Amino acid sequence: xxxxxxxxxxxxxxxxxxxxxxxxxxxxxxxxxxxxxxxxxxxxxxxxxxxxxxxxxxxxxxxxxxxxxxxxxxxxxxxxxxxxxxxxxxxxxxxxxxxxxxxxxxxxxxxxxxxxxx
Numbered sequence: 702x703x704x705x706x707x708x709x710x711x712x713x714x715x716x717x718x719x720x721x722x723x724x725x726x727x728x729x730x731x732x733x734x735x736x737x738x739x740x741x742x743x744x745x746x747x748x749x750x751x752x753x754x755x756x757x758x759x760x761x762x763x764x765x766x767x768x769x770x771x772x773x774x775x776x777x778x779x780x781x782x783x784x785x786x787x788x789x790x791x792x793x794x795x796x797x798x799x800x801x802x803x804x805x806x807x808x809x810x811x812x813x814x815x816x817x818x819x
Contacts, residue, residue: 707795759802
């Protein structure tokens with residue numbers, strides 16, 4: 702299973718494979734044609750309530766991760782499809798936040814790896 706994470710503001714690369722935006726809102730300042738995305742799975746993004754509660758506070762990361770993993774269980778089918786795609790080739794999870802250590806794409810990656818292990 703090959704999964705990469707990349708900020709939406711980083712230039713797309715040929716080795717990105719299948720590029721999917723995993724945020725609920727479109728990244729500011731990026732034209733859709735420039736993003737070079739294959740898909741936008743906004744339904745798997747954290748709920749508005751969870752995102753606002755987390756507010757990118759690293760002290761809330763562990764609890765955010767726990768709550769978000771629970772939310773992801775409601776979107777098992779699109780995530781299962783994405784996990785299958787990652788078994789076939791590279792999948793790049795695209796996200797907008799500046800924080801590379803505390804973001805929803807990391808949780809999606811973890812969930813996909815759990816699905817891949819099934």
